[in-house]
Amino acid sequence: MSSGFSGPALLEDVRRAAEAAVAGGDVRFDHGEERPLGAKGRRTRSAILRGARDAFAAHGWSATTITTIAERAGVGTGTIYQYFRSKEDVLAALVGQSALAAVDDLRTWDPADGRDGLRALIGRFVSGYASTAAFQAVWEEVSLTDPHLAQLRSDLSEVYVRLFADAFVDGRAAGLLDAGPDAVEAARALCAMVDRYCHQVFVQRSTSTTPAAVAELVTDLWAAAIRLH
Numbered sequence: 001m002s003s004g005f006s007g008p009a010l011l012e013d014v015r016r017a018a019e020a021a022v023a024g025g026d027v028r029f030d031h032g033e034e035r036p037l038g039a040k041g042r043r044t045r046s047a048i049l050r051g052a053r054d055a056f057a058a059h060g061w062s063a064t065t066i067t068t069i070a071e072r073a074g075v076g077t078g079t080i081y082q083y084f085r086s087k088e089d090v091l092a093a094l095v096g097q098s099a100l101a102a103v104d105d106l107r108t109w110d111p112a113d114g115r116d117g118l119r120a121l122i123g124r125f126v127s128g129y130a131s132t133a134a135f136q137a138v139w140e141e142v143s144l145t146d147p148h149l150a151q152l153r154s155d156l157s158e159v160y161v162r163l164f165a166d167a168f169v170d171g172r173a174a175g176l177l178d179a180g181p182d183a184v185e186a187a188r189a190l191c192a193m194v195d196r197y198c199h200q201v202f203v204q205r206s207t208s209t210t211p212a213a214v215a216e217l218v219t220d221l222w223a224a225a226i227r228l229h
Contacts, residue, residue, distance in 0.1 A: 008163075010158055011163075014099060014159055015100065017155065018095075018100045019100065028041050029082055048079075048080060048084070049094060049097070050072075051075075052069045052090045053094055054072045056094070056134070057134035057135055058134075066086075069090060091149070094135070095149050105124060106160075106163075107121055109121045110167070115228060118219055118228070119215060122215050125194065129202060130211045136202075137203045139153060157191065161188045162187070164191065165183040165187040166183075168183040177228045178226065179226040179227075186226065190221075193221070197218065198214065201214060
């Protein structure tokens, strides 16, 4: 029986916010007027977003310009402004895509699945982070100054916290683990540890490792912290 820490409800809030960020640019600007996208427009917009993702990954947030994005996308700078008002709007759409992908990939952990189940779930997160590390770094950087992107990032992190808190309470009731008296704060500390460690090894490149090795290490630490039987 779930402890009810609002994980599913928050998950739907994040999904709606991410969908709004993606769909918010579902128009093009024609002499100051908004017009719905046709098939060709959708292809052009997708090409711009692919080019922007490549540009941000290669150059970071500050060094990427609309001209850089246009060059990567194979379009003129004027074309960019037909679909997005600014570099910030382009990134917001990309963040929405990333958040939706994270939500779609999210799985809950049943403590009855034990360490193997925990390892599989942590492994999914670590692999996803590693494969998008450059973009994660840009999203984190911009979150320091953009409250909307910061809120979406915070809410997505909180989804993981609440879902694991539910699992910790249910697992303790079943005699499978003991995460301590405050399941939410235990989950928050452990989730933050995973996120920060992934940032260090995949963004800062402080050491040479693999997603599999990171997932194995983190799983060991989690299992010890929650006294997983």
